[in-house]
Amino acid sequence: MPTGVAIRDVREQLFDAADRILLRDGPSALTSRAVTTEAGCAKGVLHRHFEDFDAFLAEFVxxxxxxxxxxxxxxxxxxxxxxxxxxxxxxxxxxxxxxxxxxxxxxxxxxxxxxxxxxxxxxxxxxxxxxxxxxxxxxxxxxxxxxxxxxxxxxxxxxxxxxxxxxxxxxxxxxxxxxxxxxxxxxxxxxxx
Missing domain, CATH: 1.10.357.10 (Tetracycline Repressor, domain 2)
Structure with a gap:
């Protein structure tokens, strides 16, 4: 996704993407790249909103x-x-x-x-x-x-x-x-x- 494009409710978009990956492919497929790809956003978006991937996962759970x-x-x-x-x-x-x-x-x-x-x-x-x-x-x-x-x-x-x-x-x-x-x-x- 190009920079400068606003994403509505990023947190929920990323969490919903994680849901889909977990249900479809299981926990071993859950990576930051998989989540951002599934959410349709750049990988940096996740890291702008969460300290790291484990922080994202903790908030998601x-x-x-x-x-x-x-x-x-x-x-x-x-x-x-x-x-x-x-x-x-x-x-x-x-x-x-x-x-x-x-x-x-x-x-x-x-x-x-x-x-x-x-x-x-x-x-x-x-x-x-x-x-x-x-x-x-x-x-x-x-x-x-x-x-x-x-x-x-x-x-x-x-x-x-x-x-x-x-x-x-x-x-x-x-x-x-x-x-x-x-x-x-x-x-x-x-x-x-």
Missing amino acids: LDRVHRMDAQAAALREAAGSGTVTDNLTDALIALFGSVAVAIVALVTFRDELRARLRRAWPAGVPVLTEAVTTIAAYLAAERDLGRIAPDAPVDALAPTLIGTAHLLFADRGARPGRDAVRKAVTTVVAGVL
């Missing part, structure tokens, strides 16, 4: 985690309606149908990115820990409504559901169908419904 807030709110609002199994199935498909699985791999394999994220997110992998918190809050709401057992261990069920779903969705080439996700959810929560 945190931005995507904060986007999960709407999903969390929707799941909390679903408490008391539909079925617990369907609500959890839909939430897990929405979460892992996004760029979340690729972000987990990205964070896992980039030491400097993990170090930067630790400054803002002291424990766990941001996408997964936020998802566990969301699922636990939903399960607690359902427990309060009497739709799951009063002694249901929501703090154990939530990471079990997230881990199970993550394993189902980890293969970028073969996404599980809704029935497979629902079967896994049913198996995990059957004892507390």
